[in-house]
Structure formats: C-alpha cells, structure tokens
Amino acid sequence: LEEGARCRLLxxxxxxxxxxxxxxxxxxxxxxxxxxxxxEERIRTYxxxxxxxxxxxxxxxxxxxxxxxxxxxxxVKETYEDLASLLQRDLPRISTKTRNSTSDVPSLNVQTVLxxxxxxxxxxxxVSRTELVNRVRDNLYRLLKEPGWxxxxxxxxxxKSVLAAEAVRDHGLIEDCFPGGVHWLSIGQVDKPDLLVKIxxxxxRLEQSLDxxxxxxxxxxxxEAKERLRFLxxxxxxxxxxxxxxxxxxxVLKAFDIHCRILLTTRNRTLTDSVSGAKYEVEVESGxxxxxxxxxxxxxxxxxxxxxxEEARSIVRECKGSPLVVSLIGALLREKPNRWRYYLIxxxxxxxxxxxxxxxxxxxxxxxxxxASLEVLPEEHQELYKDFTVIExxxxxxxxxxxxxxxxxxxxxxxxxxxxxxxxxxFVDNHSKTNLYYLHDLQLDFLVEQxxxxxxxxxAKVVRQYQQxxxxxxxxxxxxxxxxxxxxxxxxxxxxxLSQELYSLMFSLDWVSIKAEILGPAHLINDYVEFxxxxxxxxxxxxxxxxxxxxxxxxxxEQRPFPDVVQLALSQPQTSEVYRQALQKxxxxxxSG
Ligand code: ADP
Numbered sequence: 371l372e373e374g375a376r377c378r379l380l381x382x383x384x385x386x387x388x389x390x391x392x393x394x395x396x397x398x399x400x401x402x403x404x405x406x407x408x409x410e411e412r413i414r415t416y417x418x419x420x421x422x423x424x425x426x427x428x429x430x431x432x433x434x435x436x437x438x439x440x441x442x443x444x445x446v447k448e449t450y451e452d453l454a455s456l457l458q459r460d461l462p463r464i465s466t467k468t469r470n471s472t473s474d475v476p477s478l479n480v481q482t483v484l485x486x487x488x489x490x491x492x493x494x495x496x497v498s499r500t501e502l503v504n505r506v507r508d509n510l511y512r513l514l515k516e517p518g519w520x521x522x523x524x525x526x527x528x529x530k531s532v533l534a535a536e537a538v539r540d541h542g543l544i545e546d547c548f549p550g551g552v553h554w555l556s557i558g559q560v561d562k563p564d565l566l567v568k569i570x571x572x573x574x575r576l577e578q579s580l581d582x583x584x585x586x587x588x589x590x591x592x593x594e595a596k597e598r599l600r601f602l603x604x605x606x607x608x609x610x611x612x613x614x615x616x617x618x619x620x621x622v623l624k625a626f627d628i629h630c631r632i633l634l635t636t637r638n639r640t641l642t643d644s645v646s647g648a649k650y651e652v653e654v655e656s657g658x659x660x661x662x663x664x665x666x667x668x669x670x671x672x673x674x675x676x677x678x679x680e681e682a683r684s685i686v687r688e689c690k691g692s693p694l695v696v697s698l699i700g701a702l703l704r705e706k707p708n709r710w711r712y713y714l715i716x717x718x719x720x721x722x723x724x725x726x727x728x729x730x731x732x733x734x735x736x737x738x739x740x741x742a743s744l745e746v747l748p749e750e751h752q753e754l755y756k757d758f759t760v761i762e763x764x765x766x767x768x769x770x771x772x773x774x775x776x777x778x779x780x781x782x783x784x785x786x787x788x789x790x791x792x793x794x795x796x797f798v799d800n801h802s803k804t805n806l807y808y809l810h811d812l813q814l815d816f817l818v819e820q821x822x823x824x825x826x827x828x829x830a831k832v833v834r835q836y837q838q839x840x841x842x843x844x845x846x847x848x849x850x851x852x853x854x855x856x857x858x859x860x861x862x863x864x865x866x867x868l869s870q871e872l873y874s875l876m877f878s879l880d881w882v883s884i885k886a887e888i889l890g891p892a893h894l895i896n897d898y899v900e901f902x903x904x905x906x907x908x909x910x911x912x913x914x915x916x917x918x919x920x921x922x923x924x925x926x927x928e929q930r931p932f933p934d935v936v937q938l939a940l941s942q943p944q945t946s947e948v949y950r951q952a953l954q955k956x957x958x959x960x961x962s963g
Contacts, residue, residue: 371433371437371462374462375438377460378456379457382453385453385456387427390426392419392423392425393422395441396410398440398443398444398447398448399441399444402440404433404434404441405433405437409429413425438457439511439514442457446515461508480539483551485801487552488553489539490532490554492532492535492539493697495697495700496532497662497669498536499529499533499658502654506522506537506633507543509650510538511546512648512650516648517629517630517631517647517648518631518647518650519647519650520651520652521634521635521639521641521642523635523636523638523641523651523652523653523654524637525637525654526637527692527810528656531616534633534635538613550608551610553611553612555568555572555613555614556764557617558764559619559764560764563893566591566592567893569589569595569599570595572599573588573598573599574588580606587929588890590891590892590925595625596626596627596628599628600628609631610630610631611631611633612631612632613633613634613635614626614632614634615635616636617636617641618638620640620641620643623641624644624645639653657691657693658696659691660683661675663689664678664682664683664686666697666700667685667696667699670700672704681710684714685713685717688718688735688738690735692735694813695739697794698736698743698795699713699717699739701743716741746793747793751790754776755817757772757776757828757831758814759821759824759828762858763811763814765808767807767808768805768851770804771851777835777838777839787807797810802850825865826866826867829863833862833866833871836862853888856884857889860875860901872904872905876901877908877912877916879952882894882916882920883935890928891920891924891927891928895917895920895924915948919939919948923938936952936956936959939951940953940956
C-alpha cells in the first residue's frame with residue numbers, strides 16, 4: 371500500500387471502525403479478488419461488528435493499492451459516501467508495479483488496443499509530464515467501478531490531447547479499468563450534422579470490430595445515434611473508455627450522456643455541468659515548465675540538457691511554455707543548429723499584433739515561430755502550405771486531396787508533407803489505412819489571419835482543382851478522399867462565392883443522389899439550410915423543392931441497399947424540379963432500353 375493511502379487509512383481508522391459493516395464490504399472485496407474467502411472467514415470469527423471492522427482495516431493495511439481502491443469502491447456502493455470521501459484524496463494508482471516496467475514501451479497488446487481505438491501516438495519529440503499524467507491516471511482509476519466524466523481543461527495548445535493519449539498508454543490501467551478498450555473521437559467545433567457524422571463513424575467503427583459483416587443502417591438523427599451508442603457502450607463494450615478530444619459546447623456532451631466512462635479535453639471548465647454522473651477534473655494550468663521545454667529543445671537538437679547554449683533559456687521563456695511553439699523552434703534548430711541567437715531574436719520581434727479577446731493565451735510567440743518555420747521553406751512550398759488556410763478546423767485530410775489540390779504526383783505530395791511534418795507545421799494521424807494530415811487550431815488561426823485577403827481565391831482554387839480533376843463526374847469510391855469532397859466541396863464553393871457552381875451542384879439530382887448514398891441525407895439537408903441564402907438568390911422554389919424531397923424521403927435514403935432515387939423522385943409533385951429531373955432520367959432509361 372502506498373504511503374499516502376496508508377497514512378490516510380491510519381488517520382481515519384477510528385471513524386471507519388465505528389461505522390462500517392464489514393460483512394457487506396467484504397462481499398465486494400471478494401468479488402474484486404482483493405481478499406480471499408479464508409481471510410473473510412477469519413474476520414468473521416470476531417464476535418462484534420466493531421472488532422470485525424478493526425480486523426478488516428488491519429488486514430487492509432497489509433494489502434496493496436488495489437485492495438484500498440476496492441475498499442473505497444465498496445464504501446461508495448454501500449452508500450458510505452462520507453467515509454469514502456475521507457479516503458478519496460489519497461486514492462492510489464494501482465498499477466505501480468506494471469507501470470514501471472511497461473510505461474515506456476507499452477506491450478504489443480496495449481498498443482493494439484490503443485491503435486484500434488484511434489488514440490494518437492506520441493509526437494515525434496516527446497517529453498513526459500509525469501505529475502500531470504499521474505493525476506489523469508488517478509482520476510481514470512476512479513472510473514474503475516462506476517461510469518463518469520473526467521475533464522482535462524486548459525488553454526489551446528497547452529498539450530491536453532497529448533496528455534490524454536499518454537494517460538491511457540498504460541498497461542495496468544487498461545487491464546484493470548478498461549479491458550473493453552479505449553475509443554478516441556476528435557470533436558472540435560462542430561454543428562449538429564457534423565456531430566452526427568462523427569458519432570455515426572464511431573458506431574460504425576465499434577460495430578465493425580465486433581463483426582465485420584455487420585451492415586447496420588447508420589443512425590440518422592442525433593437521438594438515434596445516442597441510443598445506438600448507448601447500446602454499444604453498455605452492452606457490447608462494457609468497461610471501455612471513450613475519449614472526446616477538444617469539446618467546445620456542452621450541447622455536444624448531451625449526446626454522450628449515456629452513463630459510460632468518458633475522458634474529455636476542453637478549454638471550457640464548466641462543460642460537464644449539464645450532464646449527469648460522477649465528475650472529476652484535471653487542470654493543465656500553464657504550459658510546460660522551463661525544464662520540460664529545455665528537454666524538448668535538447669531532444670530536437672540531439673544535445674544534452676547541460677550542453678544547451680545560453681540562448682536556450684531565453685528561447686524557452688519567449689515560448690511561454692507552449693509545447694507547440696517549442697516544437698516549432700526545436701524543429702528549426704534541428705536543421706540549423708547554429709541559429710539559436712537568430713531564432714531568439716525572431717521570437718522577440720513583435721511583428722504580429724493581433725487583438726484576440728477569446729483567451730489570455732499569448733499568441734505572439736506562436737505567430738513568430740510559425741513565421742520563422744515558413745520562412746525556411748522553399749518558396750513553392752510556402753505557397754502550397756498556404757492552401758491549408760481554407761481547410762476547416764479539426765478536419766483531417768488524406769494526401770490524395772492534396773494531390774488533387776496541388777496537381778502533383780502522390781510521391782511528390784508525400785515528400786512535401788513529410789517536410790511539413792518534420793517542421794511541426796503539420797501533424798499526421800496514421801491509424802486508418804490512409805494517413806490523415808491536420809494542423810493545430812492555433813496554426814490555422816495564424817494562417818487565416820495571415821492570408822485574410824486571399825481567402826476567397828484560396829477556396830476557389832480548391833473548387834477549380836476539383837473540377838479539373840473530376841471533369842467526368844464526381845468520385846464514386848468511398849475512400850477518405852471522396853468523403854472529403856462530398857463533405858466540403860459545397861463549403862468551398864460557398865466561401866469562394868462561386869454561386870453558379872453551387873447552384874448547378876445542389877440543384878442536380880445526380881449530386882443529391884450520390885451524396886445521399888455516401889453520406890446520408892442529414893448532411894445534405896443541412897447543406898440546403900446552411901446555403902439557403904445563396905441558393906435562394908437563384909431560385910428559392912427549387913431550393914425548397916430539393917429540401918422537401920430530402921426531408922420527405924430521409925428514411926428511405928437511409929436504407930441499404932440504397933433505393934432508386936429516380937423512383938422516389940417521381941412521386942414528387944409534378945411542378946417540382948426534382949420531379950422534372952427524375953422524369954428526364956426515367957425517359958432516358960426507357961429510350962436506352
Ligand atoms: P491541446 O490539445 O491542448 O490544444 P496538443 O496536445 O494538441 O494541445 O499539443 C499541441 C502540440 O504541442 C502537439 O502537437 C505537440 O507538438 C506539442 N506537445 C504537446 N505536449 C507535448 C509533450 N508532452 N511533449 C512534446 N511535445 C508536446
């Protein structure tokens with residue numbers, strides 16, 4: 371038993387002896403396997419309840435951390451909340467022994483569990499924030515016996531996601547608390563249709579790993595998605611952990627209020643106020659402390675801590691503890707190890723003066739570091755990097771989208787992306803079959819700010835490149851690349867002010883049909899709502915005819931095998947544009963036999 375827990379137990383021993391009913395508690399402890407039936411019997415030989423209680427505590431003091439936790443949980447279950455809360459503060463982490471031997475090299479098994487669940491790997495250069503990681507793990511152990519919420523909150527870029535991923539990289543923890551697995555879901559700033567798509571994909575992932583043959587219809591509303599997820603988490607994946615990364619809105623959490631075990635990261639502390647269940651929180655107060663930041667620089671430049679030049683400390687101070695900024699500078703120094711002074715001066719320049727009310731976070735350092743990193747890229751690559759400006763936040767894209775966007779061979783794209791990744795300008799998620807690339811939110815803020823005047827033309831470039839590449843019709847596969855286009859093409863058109871393009875796409879039964887097949891109708895309906903003002907300038911009747919068609923047939927369009935859209939459309943009123951296009955197609959079919 372670790373020292374803190376032991377002291378705590380000795381301290382409150384008297385109170386416990388007075389109140390507890392050992393026989394009930396021992397039942398729980400036996401079923402947790404922390405005491406044996408023999409031990410129980412020996413305790414029962416004492417005649418009074420109080421003596422039995424004393425003997426149980428005596429036994430507990432000789433046991434390990436697991437027993438202490440089991441005892442704690444038993445108190446909670448037997449509604450001795452007050453007593454339990456006395457013990458809570460020193461609740462130990464159980465897996466000290468397994469952790470020491472495995473924390474650095476997770477065993478294959480845990481790695482598989484995490485990778486199947488989509489938990490991101492460590493960044494290339496990584497320093498461990500032991501104290502914080504342990505705080506998160508301690509809280510995760512509290513979910514051993516009952517569901518609940520753990521919130522990691524802190525500023526943007528303070529390392530919350532990396533911390534969440536690191537906390538579950540622990541053999542003992544997974545084995546003890548989450549044998550059902552760990553499932554990662556990046557959320558970000560989403561609206562309802564996007565959230566639905568995210569939960570759909572999570573359900574799909576969970577169902578696939580149970581039975582790759584299963585062909586469930588995707589849930590088509592948030593309520594249905596919530597029920598599906600509830601069923602999966604409670605029945606099929608009991609004792610598993612769901613990690614929700616970067617939540618902005620408490621409305622999002624409602625969809626996950628299903629009595630399961632959740633770890634979430636957010637910038638907003640009060641998010642879980644509106645959901646039910648046990649709640650715990652860990653604050654990532656500031657960024658890295660100076661020594662950790664120095665460690666990152668040392669790792670990047672392959673030097674010993676003591677061997678760092680004197681500028682290192684000043685650089686770290688300018689980075690204000692932001693692991694993101696330190697990583698950008700570290701990556702620069704790796705390539706130009708004699709530029710410590712130079713980058714220090716760059717960081718100290720205050721060329722970006724932006725007013726951002728949203729947070730007290732110091733963005734200057736990030737802006738300077740981003741500018742410095744971009745500066746060392748060849749000019750053509752600087753131009754290419756600019757294209758990320760118009761990718762929506764929290765969206766991860768496959769290299770193939772960039773290959774279309776840049777009109778380059780996949781191999782060339784790969785090389786360029788590797789360069790960006792090495793400079794910490796870009797991050798890669800390589801869980802699925804295809805690598806997916808993304809920027810940190812703050813990096814996107816920087817790009818948007820910097821390219822403010824070019825946004826429209828950058829969006830237009832995306833549309834043009836798509837049109838060029840898919841001259842003969844939209845993609846027909848269901849890979850990540852096609853998904854991107856189906857999801858975001860209309861968004862780019864709208865942002866590029868390409869209204870004409872937007873009408874011809876969205877007023878076309880072909881597009882509607884293929885998008886509904888690939889993404890489901892919810893997303894499409896949302897497009898008509900979101901772009902209503904633009905579409906209505908062309909023809910508000912046609913816009914509502916398409917929207918009506920989708921709302922009326924939403925249920926059918928969810929079915930698999932996918933229904934014949936022309937047939938469905940033929941039952942629209944004859945005055946509808948949807949009907950007109952369907953009729954044309956039906957006649958075309960008839961004449962071609
Ligand atoms: P947040 O989720 O708080 O916005 P992230 O966890 O995404 O922040 O971290 C931002 C970046 O900072 C990461 O992409 C990584 O480059 C760097 N970083 C964060 N934590 C660490 C760490 N422990 N060691 C090294 N780099 C880190």
